[in-house]
Amino acid sequence: MAGGFSRSNIGGLLAKQGILIAFVIFMIGFTIANERFLAPENVMGVVRSSAILGVMALGVTFVVISGNLDLSVGSMMSFSTIVVLDLHDKIGPALAIPAMFAMTLCLGAFIGFLVGYLKLNSLIVTLGMLSAIHGLTLTYSGGKNMDIADKDGTWFAVFGQSSALGIPVPILIFGLLAAVLGMVLAKTPFGRKVYAVGGNGVAATFSGIRRARVVFTCYLLSAFCVATAGLIQASRSLGSQNTVGQGLELEVLAAVILGGASLLGGSGTIFKTIVGVLILGFIQNGLLLVGLQFYAQYVVTWVIIILAVWLDIAAKRGRLLSPIA
Amino acid sequence: MNNESRTRLIKKGAIWGFILFELVFFSVAGSYLSLSESAFMDLDNMLLLLKQSAPIGIIALGMTIIMINGNIDLSVGATYALAAIVMLDSMTWPVFAGFGDWVIPVSWILALMTGVALGAVNGLIVWKTGVDAFIVTLGAMLGYRGLVFMYNGEEPTSHLNWTLVDFAEAQFLGLHTATWFLLAVVGGLWFLMNRTVHGRNAYAIGDNREAAVNAGIRVGPHMMINFMLIGFLAALSAVVFYSESGSVNPNDGELFELWAITAVVLGGTKLTGGAGSIVSTLGGVIAIQLLRKGLGYIGAGTETVNLVIGLILIAVLFLDRQLNIKAKGELKV
C-alpha cells in the first residue's frame, strides 16, 4: 500500500517541496474565501507584521540546526524592547541601540556558554532563561510599561514605521538579514560546521571542529536576531509592555518546524524557515479575514504543523505510515 | 562499579537534599524576613504543601513516564483545561438532571475519558506518522487549546457543586483529598514502571528504541498507552483541582507543561529517555512548590520569583552535570 509512494512523482515532489506546495494550497484556499486576501496591501501587511517573528526565526534556525532549542527568545525580545525604549530617553537613540544590542548579546552569550561550553541541556537552560529573563525585565522596568516621551520628534521610528523604495523598513531588515544569514548558513565554512555539529557533535569534534564555539556562536546569532526584532518592535510602537514577546518562542519554533528543520539538528534552511514564517502569518491573517475566531487559528495551525511535518518525513522515508510496529 | 552505584545513589538523593536545604533556608530566612508568626516547617504547612503539589504533581508524574519512554508531551496543560470543562459542564447537562449527586462520578468519568481520548490522539499520531512527539504535542498544545475556546468561547465554564467541594476539601487521616490522589498516583505509577512488562518495555524503548524494535517490542502501542495515561492523569489532575474550585478559565493550565517538565528534570529523569524515577519526580514537584511557597513566605516579589526559579533550574542542571563528571582524562566531546 505504502510501498509505491516513494517511486511516484508525487512522493519525490513532496519530499523536496512539500512545504511550498502546502503554502500554495493555503494561499489559493484563502483567496477563494476572501478576494482581499491577495490584495497587495494585505500581503504587504502580513509580511510586515511577520517580520518580527521572522527575524527571530532566522536566529532560532541556526540554533535548531546546531541541535539545540531556544525557548528564551520571546522573553529576551521583551527584554531588548524594554531596554532600548528606556535607554532611548536616557542616552538618546544613537547610543541606546548599540547598548541594547550589547546587553542582549550578553544574555545570548550566557546561554551559549551554558549550552556550548558547559554542555547543559538546551531545552532546560532556555526554559530557565525564559523565566529568569522575564524576571530581569520586570526588575529593569519596575514592571511598568515603557514609552518614549517624545514620540514625534525621534528618528528612532524609522526601523518600524517608515518605508524605503516603497517597502516597509521591517521587511527590508528581515530580507537583508535573511539574505545574509542564508548565505552564511548555506555557503560558508561556519554554516557547514553548524550542520556538522547538529548532525553529529561527536564526529564534528573528532574532525577538529570546536563544537562549543559553534554552539556559542549560534546563540549569539540568535540573540542578535532577537535584538533586531526588539528594535523593530520598539520602533514600531515606540512603547511597550514587559510581556510584548511572551509566547513568541513557541510561534517561532512552530515556524522553524514548519520550515522542515529537524529538532534533532543537522537539517533545515533559512529559505524554508521563511516559508514557515509566512505560512503562519498568512494563516493567522487569512482566518481573521474569513471571520473565524482566533481559536480556529490554533486548531488550523495544529493540523498544518502535523500534516506538513508528516508529509515531509513520509516522503523522505518513502511511505506514508511510520514503520513502527 | 561500587563507585558507580554510589554516585547513582547520590544522584537519587540529590533532590531530597535540595528539599532539605530549602526547608532549612526558608525557616532561617523566614525568621528574619517573614511577617508570619507560624514557623515555615509547621506540620499543617507541610500538609498543605503536599496538597498544593497535587495538580502539577499528578501531571509531572505522567510526564515522567512519557519522558522515560523517550517522548515529551507539551499538550498536557490544554488537556487539563478541556477535561475540566467537560467535568464542570457535564454536571449541568439535562441528560443527567435526575442523577442528583450521582452526576459527580459520571462527570468525573466523562472528564477522564476526555483526557484519555486526547492522549490517544497524540499517541496515535506519534505512532502512525512517526513525527517526533515534541512536534506532535507542540501542535496539540495549540489545537487542544483551540478546542477549549471553542467549547465555551472566552467565557469561563463554572459549576459549583458544594457536595463535591466538601469532598475535595476533606481531610482523611490528616491528608487532604488531593494528597491522597497524588500519593495513589505515585504508588500506581511506581508499580507500573517497576513491576509490569509494560513499564519495563517503556524503559527499554526510551533507552534504545532501535534495540527495542529489533527485540520485537511493539513500540507503537506502548507509546500509545503512555500517551493515554498522561492524558488520563492530566484529566485526573483537573478532576482533583476543579472539584474544589468549580470554575475553569479557557486559559487555565497554560505553562503547566513547562512546570511539569521542570519538576521531572529536577527529579533527575534523563531527557533522552530510558532512565528516571517516579519517586524522584515527586521530590522535584515538592521542591518547586516549596520554592514558590518559601519565596512568598519571605516576601519576594514577582520579578525575584521568576529570576530565582529560572536560575535554580539551570543551577540544578549544572550540579547534576558536575556529579556526572567522571575521572580526569575524560573524553572531551
Next chain:
Amino acid sequence: MSEQVSASVPALRLEAIVKTFPGVRALDGVSFDVMPGEVHALMGENGAGKSTLMKVLGGIHQPDSGRIIVSETPVKMSSPLEAKHKGIVFIHQELSLAKELTVAENIYLGELPRKRFGLVDWQALFDKTNTILQRLKVGFDARTRVGDLSIANQQMVEIARALTHEAKAVIFDEPTASLTDAEKTVLFEVIDDLKSHGVGIIYISHRMEEIFKITDRISVLRDGQYRGTLETAETTEEDITQLMIGRKLDLTRHASDHELGEVALEVKGLSCGSLYKDISFKVRAGEVVGFYGLVGAGRTEIAETLFGLRTPTGGCIVLEGQEVEISSPVDAINLGISLVPENRKEQGLVLGMNCRDNMTLPQVSDLTAGPFVSDGAEIAIFDHYYDKLEIKTPSWKQQAGNLSGGNQQKIVIGKWLSMHPKVLIVDEPTRGIDVGSKSEIHKLIRDLASQGYAVVVISSEMPEVLQVSDRIVAMYSGRIMREFTSEEVTEDSLIQAISGLGDNSGQAA
C-alpha cells in the same frame, strides 16, 4: 516443538530476494538455503548486501519480491517480533542493547516472562538468565546494569539472546568484532551447541580464520547478487576472494624497502588516570608502528590523547623534536596529526551529511573562495579519494549513512588522508571491512609510510598488525608490555605479551 525435522529439509530457504533502496539495488535475486545443524557463512565485500539480506530475514526490511521459507512453510516477516515467532533470532552487527536495564531484561528484551496482570516474573527471569550466563561462562550477574559492562561483555549479552529461544535459525552479524580470544572460544562453543540441537546458523564475518574454523558452507554475495555456495572443507581462501571480488589478492607481508627518516613522534612516560600508565614510544617518519592488544587495553585512549581529546595526567609528547601541548583536535590537526577513529558511525561521520561534505569537514575553513566554501575544491578532493580508495557510492551527494560500513570507513580514511598529516593514527582501520578493501587499505598504509608519513596502526587483528607494521607495541591493561621489530616477532610471543603473560608482566601488574 519436538517434531522430527529430517536433515534434508532446510531450516531456512531464501528464494530470489530483491530489495532496492532509492538509487541502490542492494539485493538482486538472492537464493540459498541453510540446513538444520549447519553453520553457513555469508561473505561478500562491504556493501555486498549481507546486512541488508539479514535485515530482510529478521523482519526489519521488507523485500520487494522473493520468498522466505522456514521449515517448508513460506512466511512473511513483517516485523522483528514476527521473525522471532517464526524461530529466527538475530544477533546484530551493532550492539542493540538498552544500557540502563539489567542484563536479564536485555537478554529477554521483548519477551519478559509474565505473571498474571502483565506483571514481570522476576524470579523466572533471573533464574533463566543465570542458567544462560553459566552456559556462557561469563563473570557477571543477571542483575548487573548493562551500561556497567565492558563492550566485550555487552557483546556477550547480545550473544546470550541466541540461547533464549527454540530457534530454527540464528543469525550472527559480525559477532566477534570486539571479542577477546577467550570470549571467542566461548562463542564458538555456543555455536557448536546450537548446531548439535539442529539449529541452522548464518554467520557473517570478514575474518577468514574464523570462517574456516567453524563454518560448513559459504555463500558469497557480490553487488547484491548471489555468487554461489562453497563447501568450506573443499575450498581455499583464494577461491572465496575470487568469488567475492573477482580477482586474486596479494597477501604477502609488505616489507619496508625505504629508508626511515627522523623521529616524527615521541611519547615519553605518558599517563592518563587509570586508563594507561607510563607509555613511551617513538615513531619515525616512514615507519609504521602497530599497537596490538585486547579490547580495553587502552590503545584508543592513547590515540585520543595524542589527538587532544583527553588531557594526560603525566608525561609529554614530542613532535619532530619539539615538545608540544595538544589540548584539542584543532591543535592536533594544526600540528599535523590525523586520527581515523575507532567508531565510524559515532566518531567518524555525520551520517546525515553527504559523502563529500564529510570528507572535507576538517579543512572546510581552508577550502574557501572569498568568504564561501569552494564547491570545486571540495569536489576535487572527493573525486581524488573516490578513485584512490574505490569508494562505492552513486554520487558524492549520497548521505554517508546510506553507505555500507566498509565504504563509510573509506570516507573517513579519505577525510584524514586529504589532510596530508605528518603523523597518521588509524584505530581499527579495517574493522568491518571486506578482504578486498582490507588489503588495499594495508597497501595504502604501506604506501603512506614509504612516502614519509609516520603511521600508528591500532588493531585487534593479529594478521593485520603483522602485515603492516615495522614495529609492534604489545599492550596489556594500560601498559606497554613489549616492543617487537617485524623480524623478531612471532605469533606466540605476541599473544603472550598481550595476555599479560609476557616477561614484563611480573613488574607491570
Next chain:
Amino acid sequence: AEYRIGITQNNVGVDSYQTTYDQSFKEAVEANDSVEAVVLDAGGDVARQIAQIEDLIQQQVQAIIIWPTNGEAVIPAVRKAKNAGIPVIVTNSNIAEAGFDFVKSFSGPDNITQGSRSAEIMCDKFKEMGIETTAQVVQISGQPGYTTAIERQKGFDDRLPEVCPDVTVLETQPGDWNREKSQKVMEAFLVKYDKIDGVYAGDDNMGVGALNAAKAAGREGIIFVGATNFAVGYEAMEKGEYWGSIYQSPVDDAKAALKTAIDVLDGKEVPFLNYFDTPKITQDNMSNFTKPVF
C-alpha cells in the same frame, strides 16, 4: 503593627496597571503604621492563587484581599477563609455572585458600567459627527477568560444598542491586553473592512496599538475609545488622535482596597459593593484629569 493583612494579586508585571497597583499597595501599607502586609502574586494562575489563599489562612493573617484570577474558581477558597474567621475583601475584579456570602466587601471599579460608559462616549461622538445611523465599529477585547475583559465587553455590547441602535459592531477579537497583538488584529480589520468608524478597545494599551495600525495604514477619522486610561492613551488624546477612555487609577484602586480592609478590621460598616468612581474622559474634558502615572 496592629493588623496583618494578606493580599494575593492577579498578575503583577503583565501591564503597568497591575504593577502600579502593586507598588501603590505596598506604599500605602508602608505609610500606615497600623498595618503590615504579606503581598503575593498569583501570576495569572488560579491554582497558585488558591494555594496562596490557603497559605494566608495558614499563616493566620487577619484579613485577606484578593484580586481574583477567576471570579468563580476562588469561591471555595474564600469560603475556607470565612470559615477560618478571616474576612475577605475582593479587589478590582469581583467574584461571582455565588461567593458573595463569603466576602465582606468588594472594592474596585464597576467594569460593566465602564463598558457602558465607553459605549456612551462613542455613541455621543458619533451623534456629534452625525453618523450615528451608519457607523460601523470593531471591538478589541482583553485577554480571553478574564472577568474584567468579559465584563467590559458585556457592558459595551449591551449598552451600545440602547444608545445607538443603528451602529453595527462588525467584529470582536481579543487583543490579550497586549499592544502588539491588538495592532495585528487591527491591521487585519483594516484590510477586511473598508469602512470602520469606531474602535472600542478593552484598555488604552490595546487602543493605542489599534491606533498605531490605523496610522500606519493611513486610515483617518476613526474614533478610538478605550478604557483604563493609560499614559499613552492620554498622550494620544492630547494629540487629538484618540477620542476617549475611562479614567481609572490603580493608586485609587489599591488604596481603596487597603482602606476597605482596615475598615472591616476596625469593625466599621462597609458597603458590600464599594465601587470607586471611574469617570469618562474624552478630549473635551481631559484637562480636568492629571496624566496617568502608568
